[in-house]
Amino acid sequence: MVFAGLSLAKYIQQSPSLLRVIKPVANAYANATGYRQVGLKYDDLIVEENPRVQKALKRLTERESYDRAYRLKQASHLSVLHRELPKDQWTPVGEDKRYLTPLIDEIAAEESERAAWDTASVEKK
Amino acid sequence: MSIARSAPLRSAISNGLKAQQARTFSTAKAAGSINVAAADDGAPTSTITVAVKAGPRYEAVPGAAHVLKDFLFKSTDKRSALRLIRETELNGGVLSTSLTKEHLLLTAEFLRGDEDYFVEILGDVLSRSKFARHEFEEEVVPQVQAEYGQAFASPEIIGYDSLLQTAYRQRGLGSSLFASPVTPVSYKTVVDYAKQVFSKNNIAVLGSGIEAGKLSELVSKNFADVSASGSVPSTASKYFGGEQRVAFAAPHGSEGGRASFGHFFVGYEGAGLNDAKSAAEFSVLRSLLGGESSVKWSKGLSPLSQISESVAGAKAEAFNLTFSDSGIFGAYISAPHAAIQEAASKAAQAIKEVAGGIKEEDVQKAIAKAKFESAAALESRSYSHQAAGGQLLDGGKISTLEESFSALDAVKASGLSSIAEKLLKSKPTTVAVGDLHKLPYADECL
Numbered sequence: 001m002v003f004a005g006l007s008l009a010k011y012i013q014q015s016p017s018l019l020r021v022i023k024p025v026a027n028a029y030a031n032a033t034g035y036r037q038v039g040l041k042y043d044d045l046i047v048e049e050n051p052r053v054q055k056a057l058k059r060l061t062e063r064e065s066y067d068r069a070y071r072l073k074q075a076s077h078l079s080v081l082h083r084e085l086p087k088d089q090w091t092p093v094g095e096d097k098r099y100l101t102p103l104i105d106e107i108a109a110e111e112s113e114r115a116a117w118d119t120a121s122v123e124k125k
Numbered sequence: 126m127s128i129a130r131s132a133p134l135r136s137a138i139s140n141g142l143k144a145q146q147a148r149t150f151s152t153a154k155a156a157g158s159i160n161v162a163a164a165d166d167g168a169p170t171s172t173i174t175v176a177v178k179a180g181p182r183y184e185a186v187p188g189a190a191h192v193l194k195d196f197l198f199k200s201t202d203k204r205s206a207l208r209l210i211r212e213t214e215l216n217g218g219v220l221s222t223s224l225t226k227e228h229l230l231l232t233a234e235f236l237r238g239d240e241d242y243f244v245e246i247l248g249d250v251l252s253r254s255k256f257a258r259h260e261f262e263e264e265v266v267p268q269v270q271a272e273y274g275q276a277f278a279s280p281e282i283i284g285y286d287s288l289l290q291t292a293y294r295q296r297g298l299g300s301s302l303f304a305s306p307v308t309p310v311s312y313k314t315v316v317d318y319a320k321q322v323f324s325k326n327n328i329a330v331l332g333s334g335i336e337a338g339k340l341s342e343l344v345s346k347n348f349a350d351v352s353a354s355g356s357v358p359s360t361a362s363k364y365f366g367g368e369q370r371v372a373f374a375a376p377h378g379s380e381g382g383r384a385s386f387g388h389f390f391v392g393y394e395g396a397g398l399n400d401a402k403s404a405a406e407f408s409v410l411r412s413l414l415g416g417e418s419s420v421k422w423s424k425g426l427s428p429l430s431q432i433s434e435s436v437a438g439a440k441a442e443a444f445n446l447t448f449s450d451s452g453i454f455g456a457y458i459s460a461p462h463a464a465i466q467e468a469a470s471k472a473a474q475a476i477k478e479v480a481g482g483i484k485e486e487d488v489q490k491a492i493a494k495a496k497f498e499s500a501a502a503l504e505s506r507s508y509s510h511q512a513a514g515g516q517l518l519d520g521g522k523i524s525t526l527e528e529s530f531s532a533l534d535a536v537k538a539s540g541l542s543s544i545a546e547k548l549l550k551s552k553p554t555t556v557a558v559g560d561l562h563k564l565p566y567a568d569e570c571l
Binding site: 058114117120 | 205207208211215258259262263
């Protein structure tokens with residue numbers, strides 16, 4: 001994730017043995033945070049009040065942004081009621097996909113490419 | 126003294142001939158059956174155009190061609206759109222796309238010597254465009270909307286667009302050049318259309334200021350990944366004719382100008398480029414009817430320019446729109462709403478009078494003017510590439526200026542009369558643009 005500071009995820013995913021050890025811990029942690037119990041996905045938690053994420057949200061397909069709005073509305077409703085969804089309606093691990101992060105990374109790459117071109121120096125051959 | 130004077134003249138003539146020879150296209154086939162034509166005119170800049178048979182005439186969904194035009198020169202698998210623009214700027218080049226009824230033209234203009242880079246770009250656009258969905262929504266759609274808004278602020282553009290839509294009934298050549306908000310074009314439609322039209326047998330590459338051998342070598346190298354064959358549905362054009370009336374109010378800021386006048390278009394079935402003899406006769410007939418002035422302080426002597434003498438504020442000019450297999454010939458009249466009926470009637474009368482009798486002297490004048498017009502148009506690279514691209518894609522041979530000159534020279538007064546008679550036998554197409562309460566109907570002017 002872009003705003004969580006350092007992430008070792010990439011290195012852990014490269015090593016199967018390390019992944020085997022860490023993954024159950026990660027799943028337990030994700031379950032403990034409680035967002036799946038209200039039907040959210042991990043990427044729903046990304047702070048959206050900044051231009052980059054706003055732009056990424058605009059690039060979601062119509063279906064994705066509709067589903068996202070539904071999940072957020074459902075979660076805030078449950079929050080008001082101080083309730084969780086019945087267990088069979090919790091977000092399944094398989095569906096807890098990163099649907100927004102790739103778009104944010106793409107926009108970050110575009111921004112850094114623009115910055116690089118803006119400061120490029122040209123050498124005459 | 127005569128010798129001293131004639132020496133530079135002779136050299137100027139021979140230089141002129143040399144330059145003219147270099148201006149004719151020499152054609153070749155690049156690897157994979159792509160038509161390539163180049164004319165090295167010795168200029169310090171080069172222009173390369175990829176002409177694609179992908180105009181609105183061939184689209185299955187209205188507006189697809191216009192949206193595709195704006196979706197090109199974006200991100201490819203090799204370069205992002207930003208990198209493409211910045212690199213082109215560093216090389217001092219210009220990339221542009223334009224659309225005619227039948228063809229989509231991708232043009233790169235650059236300094237001689239940068240051809241490696243720009244031919245690669247053109248090849249990438251055809252075979253490796255990413256067609257990113259977010260670019261479609263963030264850049265292409267707003268641009269299409271802006272172009273539509275800009276075009277439809279001009280009564281002249283509305284008029285010609287409606288004229289062709291009416292004459293050919295919104296299909297084939299009658300498809301509008303502009304994507305209308307009434308029929309939005311989906312992302313998938315455009316990408317499918319691009320896949321359909323970008324194929325080796327559906328494109329032609331034209332170059333000016335570059336050697337033919339060099340160009341076909343670069344095209345073979347960089348266009349290898351363009352799909353081998355595609356097909357565009359092509360049906361012969363059928364002229365229908367009819368009447369169309371479009372309500373139009375001059376946009377804010379142009380209320381005082383000609384945009385606030387009434388605009389009237391009258392057209393008849395002309396000839397397509399496949400009928401070279403009639404096409405030449407129609408271009409002479411267009412020059413004969415004229416409408417524009419050749420000198421600054423006179424309104425001109427041609428029959429249509431006489432109308433601006435007799436009707437205050439009126440302006441009439443003849444047009445000859447030619448496509449590969451059909452054409453429309455007629456006149457465009459604009460005048461204050463109160464005078465438009467009189468002006469339109471006079472213009473229609475002028476066309477009829479031409480059919481009645483033409484003086485040989487006027488024909489000679491008109492031929493000279495038509496020759497100048499065709500030669501002057503070919504001076505511009507964009508027009509010569511457009512014309513040559515169309516000829517390569519439709520017929521397979523590029524006609525030279527000498528050929529079009531001899532076709533024009535062969536025009537006779539009797540031929541003009543008979544073609545004008547035939548013209549008037551077709552059902553007229555009329556378009557009125559402006560305040561419909563004040564504009565005349567077709568049967569009130571013709």
